[in-house]
């Protein structure tokens with residue numbers, strides 16, 4: 001069986017949950033007392049998709065400012081970068097804009113950029129009037145509690161959606177809900193409800209990235225490293 005190797009790096013402020021997302025993906029576990037990363041940590045996971053094995057080489061970078069200069073070592077040569085922010089901390093969303101800019105200027109030209117809003121179980125404390133204010137549809141419908149419903153996403157992106165990395169998709173996974181189409185592109189519901197400045201920035205960013213397209217199922221929910229049932233959103 002053919003084996004593809006995919007280098008993936010995670011970027012974002014300290015404490016947003018990068019390591020937790022990696023642990024959720026690789027070990028399917030969550031540690032509330034996880035230590036901050038020093039420098040970077042490396043893990044791999046191989047998943048089968050159709051007739052291919054996909055080996056993810058995952059570089060989890062440290063978010064603390066003192067390690068900031070090391071980041072290029074990890075995003076260089078990466079097929080994808082997942083920029084993580086914490087939905088309860090607006091400043092971490094501002095930081096991600098800098099990461100997008102830096103990746104555009106200095107990252108590999110074909111890098112796939114995924115944006116992940118983590119800690120969706122803490123939706124009660126998310127900033128009001130922000131891009132995060134929309135409740136994922138699954139919660140509104142009462143299908144699952146937030147914790148379980150969106151714990152899915154951290155895992156889904158990298159397992160069932162692994163091949164999308166090769167197709168150069170961008171995940172704009174800021175909030176869930178129905179995903180209306182604008183032109184030929186599918187846009188997350190949350191984007192339509194975001195404040196004007198945030199929305200313009202997001203749309204502008206998407207427009208400038210190469211070969212960008214969004215898909216409904218990639219945009220449906222927020223991420224949560226904590227949720228124990230990763231498959232609940234698949235239907």
Ligand SMILES: Nc1nc2c(ncn2[C@@H]2O[C@H](COP(=O)(O)OP(=O)(O)OP(=O)(O)O)[C@@H](O)[C@H]2O)c(=O)[nH]1
Pocket residue numbers: 012013014015016017018019020021031032033034035036037038061062063064118119120121122223224225226227
């Ligand atoms: N409630 C909740 N807490 C989370 C979630 N993901 C991570 N955390 C917690 O957030 C804290 C920071 O998580 P880390 O995974 O260490 O964050 P990080 O981005 O890797 O931090 P650095 O290594 O310093 O860059 C820990 O206490 C985690 O348990 C989540 O989805 N929900």
